[in-house]
Amino acid sequence: MSGATPSTPDEVAAGGEQVGGAGEPTGPPGPGTLAVTVPARPEHLAGLRRTLGGWLAGRGVPAPLLADIVLAADEALANAIEHGYRFADGLVALSGHVEDGHVVVAVVDHGVWKTPDMPPSPYRGRGMSLIRALADRVELVSTGGRTSLIARFRLPSASD
Template structure:
């Protein structure tokens, strides 16, 4: 199994989060995950990262996010942790907003999604089975 992927203290700003997304994709592919499955992993993980930037910090300066990913015998797991507090995002001025669908996307893209919010931040744990059950 590959070594875990860990990035801690990453600024929760778009440029840093995009770089983290690319690094995660490279790690997932190097772990031998099929490209379609790797796409699901990175899509859900990036959505969770984007939620940190939108919701976790009060705008007094960018906060940080931690990402830990590991391959286990039966699954791959990604844990995204912020150290902020929930805040309502600024209203989207576009006529048809895509906002508010992030949690749906997480749950649709991962086999399991657990979100735990508290006083010290939010932890999002996403997991994908390595040998998914086929219908």
């Protein structure tokens, strides 16, 4: 990227900070941008939650909003791992930046989304509803073997 604030799914998911196997940062972040890519495995979720939470805290995001953002991102990441790859090999990218008074978080995978072959359950199938309830705006775009979820969370203003 050429210094401009990323705003499309491709720009949001592009470059920045890369992470190692445990979801911990291993490279320098871009200016104000978080971008981490890990193997699409459930064991990386805790590291991604810690990384995102630390990045948000470093930008002064209030604790209740921080918790909402981390929960929504965790749901999106878990969905990408389970539905995008069906626990097969692949990568999942998490990125974030602040734009126009909002924290913008994106989760991107290159898997082939399939609905799990499971009977309906009162304990499953609520991830997207939860993400939509927590975020101010959610975009889900799936094209050409790539699925991007972009969630925007309004930061409180000084007058809030």
